Structures are given as C-alpha cells and as structure tokens.
Amino acid sequence: MSSAEPPSHQVTRTDRLSPAEVTDVLALARAAGDADGADPFDEHVLLRLRNPDAAAVHLTTRAADGTLTGYAHLDTTDGDAGTGVELAVHPAHRRRGTGRALARGVLAAATGPLRVWAHGDHPSAAALGVDLGLRRARVLWQLxxxxxxxxxxxxxxxxxxxxxxxxxxxxxxxxxxxxxxxxxxxxxxxxxxxxxxxxxxxxxxxxxxxxxxxxxxxxxxxxxxxxxxxxxxxxxxxxxxxxxxxxxxxxxxxxxxxxxxxxxxxxxxxxxxxxxxxxxxxxxxxxxxxxxxxxxxxxxxxxxxxxx
The missing domain is CATH 3.40.630.30 (Gcn5-related N-acetyltransferase (GNAT))
Structure with a gap:
C-alpha cells in the first residue's frame, strides 16, 4: 500500500494477534453487532481469536490515533475449499474506503477460491461482494x-x-x-x-x-x-x-x-x-x-x- 494513503486505508497483515489486538477486534465486533443487529463474526472465528495457536491470517486497518477501524479474518487451513473470510468495519469509520481497502488486502492474501460470510445481508456487503467478483452462494437464516x-x-x-x-x-x-x-x-x-x-x-x-x-x-x-x-x-x-x-x-x-x-x-x-x-x-x-x-x-x- 502507498504511504500516501490515509492511515485507515493502510492494511497490516499478521499471522498472530497480541492479546491487546484481540481485545481491540472483539470491541470492534461488539460495536458492529450493536449497530447492525447481527454479530459480524461467527463462533468459529471467535473461538480462533481466543486461541493464540490457531492458524489464521489477520488483516487490520487503524486510524491515525491507533484506533482499530477494520478487521478481516482469513482461514486458510482448508486448502481444498480455499480461504474463508469474515470482515468488519467499525460503524464510526464506514463509507471512507476502509472496507474496500480490506477487500484488496483479502485478495492479496487469499489462497485458492474465496468463501466470504456477510452476517446480516446488508447492501454494503453485497456491493463489496460485487467488487470482489463473488457470487451469492448460500443463505443461512436466523429464526x-x-x-x-x-x-x-x-x-x-x-x-x-x-x-x-x-x-x-x-x-x-x-x-x-x-x-x-x-x-x-x-x-x-x-x-x-x-x-x-x-x-x-x-x-x-x-x-x-x-x-x-x-x-x-x-x-x-x-x-x-x-x-x-x-x-x-x-x-x-x-x-x-x-x-x-x-x-x-x-x-x-x-x-x-x-x-x-x-x-x-x-x-x-x-x-x-x-x-x-x-x-x-x-x-x-x-x-x-x-x-x-x-x-x-x-x-x-x-x-x-x-x-x-
């Protein structure tokens, strides 16, 4: 990423999050869930976040003051199925290009086909799916x-x-x-x-x-x-x-x-x-x-x- 881009558009990749970073991600998830009416990450991702030894690729974006603005979790453990992805942007930092910056990071980091969950079926998720060249493949209802x-x-x-x-x-x-x-x-x-x-x-x-x-x-x-x-x-x-x-x-x-x-x-x-x-x-x-x-x-x- 170019250093001229806004801080919130600069994507950092790591294979291991520190405890403080995990806390930041969970706080972002709570804020997104409260705003959207649906938690952005499923149980599988939350369990892996709490297990420091779980293999995963983590992409983050931060504001100039260090606030976590976006996070993407990439599960690359199933080589045949491709890369599982779940992504969230903090409600206070949306419509600023952060989601698309994370999407570009996902494309750069993923191996094989993509499987991306959008919890809540929001129009912004559908638009991001189009940007990533994805098709709507499966729907899970919450009853x-x-x-x-x-x-x-x-x-x-x-x-x-x-x-x-x-x-x-x-x-x-x-x-x-x-x-x-x-x-x-x-x-x-x-x-x-x-x-x-x-x-x-x-x-x-x-x-x-x-x-x-x-x-x-x-x-x-x-x-x-x-x-x-x-x-x-x-x-x-x-x-x-x-x-x-x-x-x-x-x-x-x-x-x-x-x-x-x-x-x-x-x-x-x-x-x-x-x-x-x-x-x-x-x-x-x-x-x-x-x-x-x-x-x-x-x-x-x-x-x-x-x-x-």
Whole structure:
C-alpha cells in the first residue's frame, strides 16, 4: 500500500494477534453487532481469536490515533475449499474506503477460491461482494421464537429416552452420530474431537442442556439437541438451538420434533428464558418447515459469497 494513503486505508497483515489486538477486534465486533443487529463474526472465528495457536491470517486497518477501524479474518487451513473470510468495519469509520481497502488486502492474501460470510445481508456487503467478483452462494437464516408461546409436548418414539451428555464418556459416540446426521453439511459434519473439546471448555457449556436421545435396548445414540444460552452485558439473554441432529436411520419417527420441544422446554423451564433462536440453511426446506410449524419465524439472513 502507498504511504500516501490515509492511515485507515493502510492494511497490516499478521499471522498472530497480541492479546491487546484481540481485545481491540472483539470491541470492534461488539460495536458492529450493536449497530447492525447481527454479530459480524461467527463462533468459529471467535473461538480462533481466543486461541493464540490457531492458524489464521489477520488483516487490520487503524486510524491515525491507533484506533482499530477494520478487521478481516482469513482461514486458510482448508486448502481444498480455499480461504474463508469474515470482515468488519467499525460503524464510526464506514463509507471512507476502509472496507474496500480490506477487500484488496483479502485478495492479496487469499489462497485458492474465496468463501466470504456477510452476517446480516446488508447492501454494503453485497456491493463489496460485487467488487470482489463473488457470487451469492448460500443463505443461512436466523429464526426466532418466543418461549412464552406454548411449546408442543415432547413425545419420544417408543424405546427412546432422554438424558444429559456426559463429557469424556459420550464424546466419540456423539461425534460419530454428528457425522452421520450432517454428512452433507459443509461445516458441522466435519467436527473433530478438538472441535468438540474447545466448545465443551467454553464458559457457556451446560451438560444438562445437551440432550441425548438414547435407544433403551442398546444404549445407542439416536439424536441430540444441544442448547446454548447467550449472555452479553447490556443485552437480553437468549437461548439457541445450537445443534440438533437425528441419526438418518431414525428419520421419520418424530424424533426431531420431540428433541426440539424438549430443548425449548429446558431453556424456558430450567434456564428461565423467554426467547430462542436458531440457524438453518435456506436450502434445507424440510428443517425450515419443521421449525416454522414449531412457531419459529425469520429474523435475519447471513449470506455466503464465493468465487465465481
């Protein structure tokens, strides 16, 4: 970049952020999320930010006084899929060319095709996607539902019971079930033991809210509903249908609906929440239909742009 450019247009690249830099990025993310109504980075990026050993490329822009004005996270760990990108500009520093400067930095640093998430589906993100030569490839809906509305009764199939996840005992069986349930999913079905362990160590993890459907006769796991509670200072608490999966061999028996109802009841009755959200691919019409029948409605959209 030319030294004649404004400081906010000068992009700095590093493979490792200092603790102070991570704090700056998280503060920028909070400001952007508050302004846009959607957090700019997904859980995958936030986990990697908090893990200093996670491999990533970090691009930053700063104002003349050192204030962080923009940040881009590049995940280059999957060579076949290309580079995953998430990018945010501080609300107070938008419409000044910072986003396009970061985009140029992304193009210079990326290897292989690009996969860029735009959380909230804002027009500015669509315009940036055009500048990068990307196509709109995937839409992830956030659905929400009040927990004050009636929750359907949990009716499990015959011979199936619910119990809480047991860390250290259920890990391998759950990972195998997760892989079967999400065999066609581009991210969820590829979870490794390390991916599971890092989430079990998160402050929000609650084993009682990780419900397993177990076949009584064999002890085999048939499905699960992993719930999560989001708690952020200054914001109302909200529950999440974090991951819900059913063994393909158990499809068609109503287990998915029963697990959903059980998790919603847990969030309402045990955690005292009055609202819940979830994420679902727009293309997964069966899941969208199930959740809409259970009272969920569309709240926001998250768009994945990919190289043409």
């Amino acid at each position: 929400r539902r009040p927990l004050t509305a009636p929750i359907p009764e949990t009716r499990l199939p015959d011979g199936v019971t619910l119990r809480a996840f047991r860390p250290g005992e259920d890990d391998d069986a759950w990972l195998a079930l997760n892989a079967r349930a999400f065999a066609e999913h581009p991210e969820q079905g590829r979870w490794s033991p390390a991916d599971l362990r890092v989430r079990l160590a998160e402050p929000w993890f609650d084993p009682d809210g990780f419900l397993l459907a177990v076949e009584e006769a064999t002890g085999r796991l048939r499905g699960f509903h992993w719930t999560k509670v989001h708690e952020r200072p200054g914001s109302a608490r909200i529950g999440e249908v974090y991951v819900l999966g059913v063994d393909p061999a158990a499809h068609g028996g109503g287990l998915g609906r029963a697990l959903t109802s059980a998790g919603l009841a847990y969030l309402r009755d045990r955690r005292g929440l009055d609202r819940v959200m979830l994420y679902v691919d727009e293309s997964n019409t069966a899941a969208v239909a199930l959740y809409e029948r259970l009272g969920f409605a569309r709240w926001s959209a998250h768009v994945n742009y990919q190289s043409a």
